[in-house]
Amino acid sequence: MSVITAFETxxxxxxxxxxxDGSDAMxxxxxxxxxxxxxxxxxxTGLAGHGFVFTIGRGxxxxxxxxAAVGHLVVGRSVDEVLGDLGAFARxxxxxxxxxxxxxxxxxxxMAIGAVINAAWDMAARRAGKPVWRLxxxxxxxxxxxxxxxxxxxxxxxxxxALSLLDxxxxxxxxxxxxxxxxxxxxxxxSPGWLGYSDEKLVRLAREAVAQGFRTVKLKVGxxxxxxxxxxxxxxxxxxxxxxxxxxxxxxxxxxxxxSFLTRLARFNIAWAEEPTSPDDILGHAAIRxxxxxxxxxxxxxxxxxxxxxxxxxxxxxxxxxxxxxRVGGVNENLxxxxxxxxxxxxxFPHAGGVGLCELVQHLAMADFVAISxxxxxxxxxxxxxxxxxxxxxxxxxxxxxxxxLAPGFSxxxxxxxxxxxxxxxxxxxxxxxxxxxxxxxxx
Amino acid sequence: MSVITAFETxxxxxxxxxxxDGSDAMxxxxxxxxxxxxxxxxxxTGLAGHGFVFTIGRGxxxxxxxxAAVGHLVVGRSVDEVLGDLGAFARxxxxxxxxxxxxxxxxxxxMAIGAVINAAWDMAARRAGKPVWRLxxxxxxxxxxxxxxxxxxxxxxxxxxALSLLDxxxxxxxxxxxxxxxxxxxxxxxSPGWLGYSDEKLVRLAREAVAQGFRTVKLKVGxxxxxxxxxxxxxxxxxxxxxxxxxxxxxxxxxxxxxSFLTRLARFNIAWAEEPTSPDDILGHAAIRxxxxxxxxxxxxxxxxxxxxxxxxxxxxxxxxxxxxxRVGGVNENLxxxxxxxxxxxxxFPHAGGVGLCELVQHLAMADFVAISxxxxxxxxxxxxxxxxxxxxxxxxxxxxxxxxLAPGFSxxxxxxxxxxxxxxxxxxxxxxxxxxxxxxxxx
Numbered sequence: 001m002s003v004i005t006a007f008e009t010x011x012x013x014x015x016x017x018x019x020x021d022g023s024d025a026m027x028x029x030x031x032x033x034x035x036x037x038x039x040x041x042x043x044x045t046g047l048a049g050h051g052f053v054f055t056i057g058r059g060x061x062x063x064x065x066x067x068a069a070v071g072h073l074v075v076g077r078s079v080d081e082v083l084g085d086l087g088a089f090a091r092x093x094x095x096x097x098x099x100x101x102x103x104x105x106x107x108x109x110x111m112a113i114g115a116v117i118n119a120a121w122d123m124a125a126r127r128a129g130k131p132v133w134r135l136x137x138x139x140x141x142x143x144x145x146x147x148x149x150x151x152x153x154x155x156x157x158x159x160x161x162a163l164s165l166l167d168x169x170x171x172x173x174x175x176x177x178x179x180x181x182x183x184x185x186x187x188x189x190x191s192p193g194w195l196g197y198s199d200e201k202l203v204r205l206a207r208e209a210v211a212q213g214f215r216t217v218k219l220k221v222g223x224x225x226x227x228x229x230x231x232x233x234x235x236x237x238x239x240x241x242x243x244x245x246x247x248x249x250x251x252x253x254x255x256x257x258x259x260s261f262l263t264r265l266a267r268f269n270i271a272w273a274e275e276p277t278s279p280d281d282i283l284g285h286a287a288i289r290x291x292x293x294x295x296x297x298x299x300x301x302x303x304x305x306x307x308x309x310x311x312x313x314x315x316x317x318x319x320x321x322x323x324x325x326x327r328v329g330g331v332n333e334n335l336x337x338x339x340x341x342x343x344x345x346x347x348x349f350p351h352a353g354g355v356g357l358c359e360l361v362q363h364l365a366m367a368d369f370v371a372i373s374x375x376x377x378x379x380x381x382x383x384x385x386x387x388x389x390x391x392x393x394x395x396x397x398x399x400x401x402x403x404x405x406l407a408p409g410f411s412x413x414x415x416x417x418x419x420x421x422x423x424x425x426x427x428x429x430x431x432x433x434x435x436x437x438x439x440x441x442x443x444x
Numbered sequence: 445m446s447v448i449t450a451f452e453t454x455x456x457x458x459x460x461x462x463x464x465d466g467s468d469a470m471x472x473x474x475x476x477x478x479x480x481x482x483x484x485x486x487x488x489t490g491l492a493g494h495g496f497v498f499t500i501g502r503g504x505x506x507x508x509x510x511x512a513a514v515g516h517l518v519v520g521r522s523v524d525e526v527l528g529d530l531g532a533f534a535r536x537x538x539x540x541x542x543x544x545x546x547x548x549x550x551x552x553x554x555m556a557i558g559a560v561i562n563a564a565w566d567m568a569a570r571r572a573g574k575p576v577w578r579l580x581x582x583x584x585x586x587x588x589x590x591x592x593x594x595x596x597x598x599x600x601x602x603x604x605x606a607l608s609l610l611d612x613x614x615x616x617x618x619x620x621x622x623x624x625x626x627x628x629x630x631x632x633x634x635s636p637g638w639l640g641y642s643d644e645k646l647v648r649l650a651r652e653a654v655a656q657g658f659r660t661v662k663l664k665v666g667x668x669x670x671x672x673x674x675x676x677x678x679x680x681x682x683x684x685x686x687x688x689x690x691x692x693x694x695x696x697x698x699x700x701x702x703x704s705f706l707t708r709l710a711r712f713n714i715a716w717a718e719e720p721t722s723p724d725d726i727l728g729h730a731a732i733r734x735x736x737x738x739x740x741x742x743x744x745x746x747x748x749x750x751x752x753x754x755x756x757x758x759x760x761x762x763x764x765x766x767x768x769x770x771r772v773g774g775v776n777e778n779l780x781x782x783x784x785x786x787x788x789x790x791x792x793f794p795h796a797g798g799v800g801l802c803e804l805v806q807h808l809a810m811a812d813f814v815a816i817s818x819x820x821x822x823x824x825x826x827x828x829x830x831x832x833x834x835x836x837x838x839x840x841x842x843x844x845x846x847x848x849x850l851a852p853g854f855s856x857x858x859x860x861x862x863x864x865x866x867x868x869x870x871x872x873x874x875x876x877x878x879x880x881x882x883x884x885x886x887x888x
Contacts, residue, residue: 108546109506109552
């Protein structure tokens with residue numbers, strides 16, 4: 001019998017703050033990072049599973065330590081038992097009563113648990129010889145329902161309702177599978193829109209994005225509304241009237257500010273306004289949405305669990321949502337969120353970028369298209385062209401679409417060489433930066 | 445000029461699971477723990493500040509590491525600068541853009557920041573020669589308003605509204621101060637009600653509580669409704685019709701279950717039903733409250749920040765709230781919560797117990813009575829008689845009331861000997877337990 005024999009963690013950081021890649025109104029100088037983990041087994045095939053939490057620098061050590069704190073719930077367990085019932089496995093992690101106190105189901109501890117659950121999915125998909133999206137798409141409705149934790153969401157989605165949704169989606173599944181394999185899944189891009197970029201760079205990258213086939217471009221806003229208006233105008237001119245223009249305030253505003261500023265941005269025909277205020281403020285989003293309608297409102301990349309998504313839907317607080325593959329409790333909780341979104345008829349535009357978020361979340365969006373919502377042409381996955389070179393199975397983009405990954409697993413594995421070089425603080429990249437800083441200091 | 449020179453952290457755990465003290469429907473075998481920290485200065489008086497996060501065992505290492513991750517924002521700062529503007533200090537910690545990603549303002553990272561803010565308050569009160577409650581009560585309304593972060597709550601409470609509330613409370617302040625010093629502040633007790641206790645122990649402790657002067661007793665419920673009904677009946681018989689009987693489900697139920705079970709418990713004239721469901725479920729609490737009215741509904745000990753409290757009030761989701769001194773962003777965020785509660789006319793029953801939560805939260809309740817709400821006879825602070833002996837300035841209870849602490853500081857300091865003995869895993873207490881387990885294993 002194969003068992004999980006080891007639980008390895010790695011504090012990996014990329015010095016992205018040097019270029020202001022990823023700069024927005026709330027996150028001015030991120031060093032994109034990953035609290036990365038690998039589950040090892042004694043399986044003779046060398047079976048393993050990889051997962052991670054994305055962070056933006058300081059505190060990645062805390063996140064890595066939180067991942068390690070889940071190890072005792074995993075090491076020594078039978079591979080068959082874990083992979084044979086991923087629903088029970090996920091619930092066993094979120095139910096640890098002592099760790100639960102540290103959330104519950106939110107923040108550092110919940111993200112750590114999510115990364116471990118995702119690593120188990122990576123392992124399950126590798127063993128099945130399929131990409132994760134296909135592993136889910138090939139499951140029966142009943143198998144998918146068994147993956148979910150309905151605790152705290154049964155007033156919005158019962159197991160019976162979930163089963164009905166999945167049964168209905170079973171029609172046309174084969175055709176959607178063929179469509180996905182031939183067309184891919186729509187992408188939109190945030191690459192032109194970082195706040196740290198000059199107007200010239202914004203315009204150049206926006207034009208390039210359209211030329212590359214992207215149908216929606218997103219700009220970061222929220223530091224200064226006059227700058228936002230100028231940048232939206234430049235972007236709209238660059239992309240023309242037919243390409244979508246979304247804006248993302250990264251939680252910068254209070255409710256009244258959001259209403260005031262979005263009213264001024266509405267003239268640019270905004271596809272959606274993302275994270276106008278605190279991700280915790282369900283009623284605030286509902287108030288903003290009511291005040292600026294029909295401008296679509298969204299949030300979700302920081303929405304910490306299914307209970308919060310449930311309320312966003314119940315309160316009609318959003319027109320669409322982002323999901324994030326590494327913020328909530330792994331694939332299982334994201335499936336619950338996708339099923340609720342399908343029930344409430346809310347479009348999903350997955351959050352990506354960072355370190356490996358594109359690689360992970362494409363699987364969830366594609367599984368949703370084939371097996372859950374059945375839709376992809378009214379939605380898109382975020383794409384940012386950063387750091388993909390560190391992944392063994394990086395995303396493939398063609399004509400503004402994500403091509404379906406075909407390799408077994410969750411596309412989560414980072415090259416061992418990158419793990420070595422970017423390990424913080426002792427990897428070669430950080431040692432060199434530290435030496436360079438020391439040299440500069442001695443010159444000054 | 446004095447500066448903060450060092451930031452010490454300690455992983456302290458008490459083996460409370462051996463007695464099932466603190467057992468409830470969600471937390472079956474807690475080992476009450478503290479991620480404890482001390483800010484040292486080079487002030488010639490030896491000035492220092494102490495703070496901590498309460499946890500229930502596993503993961504206390506993660507919490508301790510999170511506290512340490514805040515150190516770089518504190519060490520090297522001038523004592524005058526930090527203590528002279530505790531509002532700016534608190535905002536500087538929650539605004540660190542990289543650490544913020546790990547919440548924002550929730551979970552492990554936010555609790556760590558709260559503990560550091562509380563340690564600064566301990567230092568400020570020591571320097572002023574006053575207990576924290578008195579330091580706040582002696583501030584002007586304008587000084588208190590300057591402590592708050594109005595971000596994300598300005599739609600419910602503006603600085604002007606806060607000032608008006610505090611100005612109104614200035615009337616009668618001296619008289620309330622005298623009342624507090626002579627009468628203390630009402631307490632209620634949870635000591636009889638832990639789920640792990642036998643019926644006989646429950647009845648005995650409930651009778652003792654009434655004899656000791658407590659006017660409300662709280663029982664843990666939520667594992668089995670038939671047991672809950674039997675235990676409520678026993679407790680009601682033991683305390684008589686005139687003493688309050690509260691129940692606490694510790695998040696055990698979904699919305700429909702909560703409505704069903706609370707309807708069955710209502711016959712015992714329940715003072716309030718606490719944490720019926722997920723602490724994140726604002727709309728769920730509102731639905732439960734509407735369905736079981738007039739039975740009062742409450743939550744709050746796990747409510748992770750002011751944005752969530754704001755919505756509980758806006759949605760009329762609760763009749764009363766718990767606050768917790770070590771869950772949110774320290775004294776500052778709790779003052780914002782207390783001011784919103786005063787505006788929305790919501791009674792506050794502070795959560796306590798654990799490690800040192802009684803010691804901390806009494807200061808907030810007393811400051812609220814003297815300077816904010818002006819009320820204490822329609823509310824009470826939880827009291828659990830555990831682990832006070834480890835504190836240098838432990839709470840003093842007399843005739844069911846907390847006596848106002850008089851020593852300078854936040855009552856947060858743990859005896860150095862306790863820090864040594866209960867340090868995990870290398871303190872003497874844990875080494876002895878480990879040896880005893882090894883002996884037992886070798887006998888078996």
